[in-house]
Amino acid sequence: MTTATAPVAAKSDAPAFDPGAPPPATLFADVWRGIGKENPVLVQFLGMCPTMAVTNILANGFAMGVATTFVLVGSGLFVSLFRKYVAHEVRITSYILIIATFVTLADMLLAATFPDISKALGPFIPLIVANCLLLGRAEAFAAKVKPVRAVADGLGMGLGFTLSLSALSSFREILGRGSLLGHPLFGPRFEPWVFLMMPPGGFLTLGIACLAVAYVIEWRKKHTPAPRRA
Amino acid sequence: MGHLSWIFVSTLLVNNFTLVMFLGLCSFFGVTGKIETAWRLGLANTFVLLLTAISAWFLNAYVLKQTPFLRTIAFIVVIASAVQIVEMAVKKYLPVLFRQLGIYLPLITTNCAILGLALFQTSRNYTLVEALVFAVGAGLGLTLALSLMASIRERTELTEPPMVARRMGLVLVIASCLSMAFMGFAGMGSAE
Numbered sequence A: 001m002t003t004a005t006a007p008v009a010a011k012s013d014a015p016a017f018d019p020g021a022p023p024p025a026t027l028f029a030d031v032w033r034g035i036g037k038e039n040p041v042l043v044q045f046l047g048m049c050p051t052m053a054v055t056n057i058l059a060n061g062f063a064m065g066v067a068t069t070f071v072l073v074g075s076g077l078f079v080s081l082f083r084k085y086v087a088h089e090v091r092i093t094s095y096i097l098i099i100a101t102f103v104t105l106a107d108m109l110l111a112a113t114f115p116d117i118s119k120a121l122g123p124f125i126p127l128i129v130a131n132c133l134l135l136g137r138a139e140a141f142a143a144k145v146k147p148v149r150a151v152a153d154g155l156g157m158g159l160g161f162t163l164s165l166s167a168l169s170s171f172r173e174i175l176g177r178g179s180l181l182g183h184p185l186f187g188p189r190f191e192p193w194v195f196l197m198m199p200p201g202g203f204l205t206l207g208i209a210c211l212a213v214a215y216v217i218e219w220r221k222k223h224t225p226a227p228r229r230a
Numbered sequence B: 001m002g003h004l005s006w007i008f009v010s011t012l013l014v015n016n017f018t019l020v021m022f023l024g025l026c027s028f029f030g031v032t033g034k035i036e037t038a039w040r041l042g043l044a045n046t047f048v049l050l051l052t053a054i055s056a057w058f059l060n061a062y063v064l065k066q067t068p069f070l071r072t073i074a075f076i077v078v079i080a081s082a083v084q085i086v087e088m089a090v091k092k093y094l095p096v097l098f099r100q101l102g103i104y105l106p107l108i109t110t111n112c113a114i115l116g117l118a119l120f121q122t123s124r125n126y127t128l129v130e131a132l133v134f135a136v137g138a139g140l141g142l143t144l145a146l147s148l149m150a151s152i153r154e155r156t157e158l159t160e161p162p163m164v165a166r167r168m169g170l171v172l173v174i175a176s177c178l179s180m181a182f183m184g185f186a187g188m189g190s191a192e
Helices: A027-035 A048-053 A058-081 A088-113 A115-124 A126-130 A132-140 A147-177 A199-223 B002-014 B025-030 B035-063 B068-093 B095-104 B106-110 B112-123 B128-156 B169-188
Strands: none
Touching: A027 A147, A048 A115, A048 A126, A048 A147, A048 A199, A048 B025, A058 A088, A058 A115, A058 A126, A058 A132, A058 A147, A088 A115, A088 A126, A088 A132, A088 B068, A088 B106, A115 A126, A115 B112, A126 A132, A126 B068, A126 B112, A132 A147, A132 B106, A147 A199, A199 B169, B002 B128, B002 B169, B025 B106, B025 B128, B025 B169, B035 B068, B035 B095, B035 B106, B035 B112, B035 B128, B068 B095, B068 B106, B068 B112, B095 B106, B106 B112, B112 B128, B128 B169
């Protein structure tokens, strides 16, 4: 983070459980945070349902990522625009309504442009509404910053989500089907690991990814001298 | 009757909402630290599922015929209100449970299982009775999955896994094994 110097002035008005307004940061940092340090899938474990349900082949995972990014950016923009006019008591309902509107848009766009993918994802596109990532970002970030930053954050979170989903679904498609985006990769003697295409394979793939991330974190902790981590 | 009981068994075991269809995973990973809380949250979910099934059916039958594009929005508003009602009722009559569930009670709104139930019920054109059976099956299936997971996690509390598995890794691998066990039920009939 570039502005580690600011001793964050956002503590005054917030109750104890409220994280308060996010510290100031450059736009680039806002985008980058979602991809790296606060990756929604691998670090925060938000939006688990689509993460595992649709990542059996790359096309589905990628489409889900793009649709979620669209909703994140759109809802972030509007939540941020309306942040001064929404009463505190009804804010969650208002955010949900904004999100649901964008999800409906995404659903219609996808059905009109890529009917095959829309059919394969089925109810999981409307289910983006119930993705905790969206409400989480609206409440914790978009409602407290200017629209530009909200859009940057939505874009970053969306990209992080898309990248993780694509990685998970490539892993599952390559090993579970021996193909990538429908193109066979190995010869006819390849025996597909069908287990990975089934529900338990989804849990296992994410489990492996988590173990890998935890391993990297542990490794870094061991190999970095303590004061340099700031 | 055979048809209804098949819907029930199918949603309870064969197509278990959490372990096979991946719905409601947030609470599945979030609240399964203790078995007491887990099954109570499952029952609260079941109640909301029932309310949602009834209201979604009426919405589908009388309101959404003319305006199918409003489906997602209408469903989520209904669910949010149902959760609000449940929250008030629990707060009034079961204050202990209210404190135990904490943030996860209002979060039922963003539980994909609830919205998923309404959407599946729509796409399969269930009648009101079928929808009710579907909701009870889904709710009990959710409760079953939560309790199973919680009882395993209570045991793993006492063990010492390697450092890398301390966070979510171990839990996900356990979930994978549970899900594998539920795949065994697929032999009871074709999944939809």
